[in-house]
Amino acid sequence: MKQSKKIAFVAGVASLALLATGCSSSSTAATGAEGSDATLTFMSTEPKSITPQKEPGSQIGMALCANLMEVNSQSQKLEPLAAKSVTSQDAKVWDIELQDGWTFHDGTPVTAYSFAEAWNATATGSNAWQGNGTFVSFKGYEELNPTDGSKASTEKLSGVEVVDETHLRVTLNAPNADFPKLLSTNPTCPMPESAFEDLDAYEQSPVSNGPYKFISWDHNQQVVLEKWDGFKGAEGFSGGADKLVGKIYTAVDAAYTDMTAGNLDMIRNVPATMVDKAKNQLGEQALYEVETASKQQTLQIPEYVEELKSPALRRAISLSIDREAIAASLLKGHAQTSDSLVPPSLGSYVSGSCADCVFDPERAKKILAEGGGFDGTLIIESNSASDQQLVQALTKQIQDNLGIKVQLKPTLGTELSERRNSQKLDGAVFGLWGWSYMSPDQYLSQYETGGDGNAVTGYSNDKVDTLLRAARAEMDEAKAAKLYTEAEAIIVEDLPAIPLFIPTDYGLQSQCAQLNDVQGDLQYYRAGYGC
Amino acid sequence: MLGYTVRRIGQMIPVLLGATFIIYALTFLMPGDPISALTGERPLPEATVAQIRQAYHLDDPFFVQYGNYILGVFRGDFGIDFFGRPVLGLILERLPTTLALALTAWVLKLFIGLLIGVYGGLRAGKTGDHFALVFTVLFMGVPGFVIALGAQTYFGVHLGWVDPAGIRAGWPMAFILPALVMALEAAAGLARLTRTSLVDVLRAEYLRTAKAKGLTPRRIIWGHALRNAMIPVVTYLGLSLAGMLGGAVIIEAIFNLPGIGGLMVSSINNKEGTVVVGIATLLVLVYLVFNLLVDLTYGLIDPRVRI
Numbered sequence: 001m002k003q004s005k006k007i008a009f010v011a012g013v014a015s016l017a018l019l020a021t022g023c024s025s026s027s028t029a030a031t032g033a034e035g036s037d038a039t040l041t042f043m044s045t046e047p048k049s050i051t052p053q054k055e056p057g058s059q060i061g062m063a064l065c066a067n068l069m070e071v072n073s074q075s076q077k078l079e080p081l082a083a084k085s086v087t088s089q090d091a092k093v094w095d096i097e098l099q100d101g102w103t104f105h106d107g108t109p110v111t112a113y114s115f116a117e118a119w120n121a122t123a124t125g126s127n128a129w130q131g132n133g134t135f136v137s138f139k140g141y142e143e144l145n146p147t148d149g150s151k152a153s154t155e156k157l158s159g160v161e162v163v164d165e166t167h168l169r170v171t172l173n174a175p176n177a178d179f180p181k182l183l184s185t186n187p188t189c190p191m192p193e194s195a196f197e198d199l200d201a202y203e204q205s206p207v208s209n210g211p212y213k214f215i216s217w218d219h220n221q222q223v224v225l226e227k228w229d230g231f232k233g234a235e236g237f238s239g240g241a242d243k244l245v246g247k248i249y250t251a252v253d254a255a256y257t258d259m260t261a262g263n264l265d266m267i268r269n270v271p272a273t274m275v276d277k278a279k280n281q282l283g284e285q286a287l288y289e290v291e292t293a294s295k296q297q298t299l300q301i302p303e304y305v306e307e308l309k310s311p312a313l314r315r316a317i318s319l320s321i322d323r324e325a326i327a328a329s330l331l332k333g334h335a336q337t338s339d340s341l342v343p344p345s346l347g348s349y350v351s352g353s354c355a356d357c358v359f360d361p362e363r364a365k366k367i368l369a370e371g372g373g374f375d376g377t378l379i380i381e382s383n384s385a386s387d388q389q390l391v392q393a394l395t396k397q398i399q400d401n402l403g404i405k406v407q408l409k410p411t412l413g414t415e416l417s418e419r420r421n422s423q424k425l426d427g428a429v430f431g432l433w434g435w436s437y438m439s440p441d442q443y444l445s446q447y448e449t450g451g452d453g454n455a456v457t458g459y460s461n462d463k464v465d466t467l468l469r470a471a472r473a474e475m476d477e478a479k480a481a482k483l484y485t486e487a488e489a490i491i492v493e494d495l496p497a498i499p500l501f502i503p504t505d506y507g508l509q510s511q512c513a514q515l516n517d518v519q520g521d522l523q524y525y526r527a528g529y530g531c
Numbered sequence: 532m533l534g535y536t537v538r539r540i541g542q543m544i545p546v547l548l549g550a551t552f553i554i555y556a557l558t559f560l561m562p563g564d565p566i567s568a569l570t571g572e573r574p575l576p577e578a579t580v581a582q583i584r585q586a587y588h589l590d591d592p593f594f595v596q597y598g599n600y601i602l603g604v605f606r607g608d609f610g611i612d613f614f615g616r617p618v619l620g621l622i623l624e625r626l627p628t629t630l631a632l633a634l635t636a637w638v639l640k641l642f643i644g645l646l647i648g649v650y651g652g653l654r655a656g657k658t659g660d661h662f663a664l665v666f667t668v669l670f671m672g673v674p675g676f677v678i679a680l681g682a683q684t685y686f687g688v689h690l691g692w693v694d695p696a697g698i699r700a701g702w703p704m705a706f707i708l709p710a711l712v713m714a715l716e717a718a719a720g721l722a723r724l725t726r727t728s729l730v731d732v733l734r735a736e737y738l739r740t741a742k743a744k745g746l747t748p749r750r751i752i753w754g755h756a757l758r759n760a761m762i763p764v765v766t767y768l769g770l771s772l773a774g775m776l777g778g779a780v781i782i783e784a785i786f787n788l789p790g791i792g793g794l795m796v797s798s799i800n801n802k803e804g805t806v807v808v809g810i811a812t813l814l815v816l817v818y819l820v821f822n823l824l825v826d827l828t829y830g831l832i833d834p835r836v837r838i
Contacts (some may be wrong), residue, residue: 125582254696254787414563504655
């Protein structure tokens with residue numbers, strides 16, 4: 001009798017185990033359809049959202065949506081896609097004409113309203129969509145985003161006017177010749193009318209107008225997209241795979257292991273530590289190097305930190321860093337040294353515009369001594385979760401070559417962001433910057449009073465502000481580049497940020513995948529299929 | 532028995548309230564601003580930040596925030612994360628994976644640990660016992676992630692028997708290897724405990740009495756020795772299952788099993804307070820329930836503590 005109770009207990013536990021596991025295996029049974037025809041798998045993390053307006057960096061969002069303007073991967077130039085033309089006389093008022101007869105994946109037409117309504121919703125602050133910041137330059141943004149926390153008085157951007165079904169007119173707060181580039185980013189994607197009837201349902205099963213359409217999203221497992229035969233854009237805006245499967249991983253290491261086992265085709269943003277390992281294990285052809293460098297690492301120096309105000313000190317710090325040595329040894333050649341406030345891929349770049357971005361410890365000491373020396377402690381803040389070895393190497397070089405005290409201050413990402421944005425940093429801060437689209441403005445607006453990213457350094461210079469405004473208003477790209485170069489020459493005198501490295505971006509590809517980047521942005525859906 | 536169970540369940544409520552309060556306070560005190568960090572290095576415009584903070588009541592005083600949260604919980608609403616996804620949904624999505632992993636590992640551990648422990652205990656001091664000792668010391672000594680990475684590379688990549696990172700393969704293929712790794716590590720402790728307990732019991736006087744009464748050796752071992760030796764083991768087993776549910780973070784990450792552990796870690800990093808409190812509350816609840824189950828199980832094994 002007692003014996004049987006015990007057995008019942010064990011059996012109970014076992015059936016509990018079967019129950020729990022059984023229920024999870026049934027939810028995964030839907031896989032196995034892979035490998036039908038030209039299928040490519042890519043690494044993804046569980047998306048917070050696949051609606052492009054909510055998650056501006058979403059690779060899935062990019063595949064689903066055809067923007068008004070996009071970079072053609074064959075020409076590597078920005079061209080109209082869902083738009084027939086985007087034009088302006090003064091860079092402030094923009095006329096957009098849509099392509100005729102384009103539809104969403106469900107067959108409903110893409111009209112001027114599809115864009116205007118999506119933009120209004122995204123620009124409404126109380127919706128808390130992350131693409132919101134994209135619309136900051138649109139007229140009427142302030143009314144939709146009151147800073148005092150009060151309710152917005154309107155639901156529409158006053159700067160967006162629907163002229164007719166296929167014409168939009170956008171008015172900006174200030175002239176910006178980069179506006180067509182802005183129209184190539186995720187937050188400016190259109191949304192069909194049906195989306196607004198039930199946004200939660202749309203979130204789980206988005207309908208858009210791009211080269212790939214949404215099939216399914218098994219949370220924490222995979223997202224499946226299929227090539228849409230109704231896509232009317234040129235080949236350079238699409239990819240080679242008939243089916244794209246975003247396999248969801250919790251860590252890039254697990255994805256890498258899966259790739260070595262032959263279960264995964266593409267990984268982007270490969271960590272530098274993984275590059276050499278991959279070259280050995282997977283072979284040279286598995287490594288895809290992004291030619292157009294879009295990122296830069298700098299040591300930013302906030303203007304509000306009094307003891308770091310001296311230009312002599314900033315120049316001396318810059319001169320005491322042996323960038324070549326760090327790039328060659330610690331970074332194993334997977335980075336270039338940086339000698340300008342913008343990456344070399346930009347039109348406004350002038351080689352060596354930062355004259356003090358070379359290694360010269362003697363001159364560094366001399367400049368510092370002439371400038372009155374430094375007997376305080378240089379604090380370098382950084383995100384404790386990334387690039388710690390690099391920051392330590394920098395610290396050691398400045399300490400050894402300049403003979404000043406340097407202290408590291410690594411903090412959690414959430415804490416560092418807050419200190420950076422609310423101007424509470426205690427010293428210099430190590431940071432990485434990248435562009436949303438290819439333009440010098442994306443780098444230099446950090447040094448414009450109140451510009452994008454300006455909060456970190458708080459740098460402010462009237463001459464720079466004037467030049468940047470003029471550059472933005474200039475429709476001729478070459479002339480604009482000249483103005484940006486002029487502005488940079490003034491900023492670099494004050495060194496609000498010390499240029500350090502241009503990290504090389506890598507992707508990993510299987511034999512079937514042929515990765516492709518568009519102006520430095522590696523997008524999974526653009527990959528060719530080679531099997 | 533029924534009254535006792537009801538009373539114990541009643542006691543869980545203040546414990547749960549206290550636990551959520553402490554965890555909520557700790558997340559509140561954590562440095563950093565979740566909204567500033569939402570988009571990484573590129574900051575959101577000030578107006579957007581203000582709007583989002585308002586939407587999530589982040590500027591309210593602590594007690595108001597906690598009060599809102601608890602009132603929501605009583606209505607079955609565990610709140611939303613900063614992307615507007617319901618926390619309960621996030622947890623339920625990942626719970627099956629964690630349950631499958633923990634229960635598979637626990638069952639494997641039960642078999643391996645008891646087998647080795649009982650074998651070692653019955654043959655205490657003999658060669659077999661020494662082998663069992665070496666085995667347990669080996670798996671207790673080598674860090675779990677080393678075994679995990681080794682097993683993943685060998686069985687997953689070289690031999691290709693299982694997907695090395697394959698939640699998509701479902702149960703059992705995706706879970707068998709990580710569960711085995713967890714089981715081996717935990718079985719070592721169980722085996723040692725079982726062995727010691729059994730050796731102790733075998734020396735007890737009532738066993739000599741049993742032998743003197745002329746009972747068969749099988750009856751002595753199964754009916755008397757093992758039954759008494761199992762009392763401390765059951766406590767350990769019950770609580771270790773609760774521990775396995777929350778403590779598989781590293782194994783989950785290595786084998787790409789999207790469970791509760793990984794969600795907890797990423798939520799702490801992003802300061803997603805509602806998610807952290809939700810998971811922690813769930814784990815506290817699991818612990819309490821298992822504690823109760825363990826206490827009730829005592830009664831089945833040991834009539835002396837029956838209430």
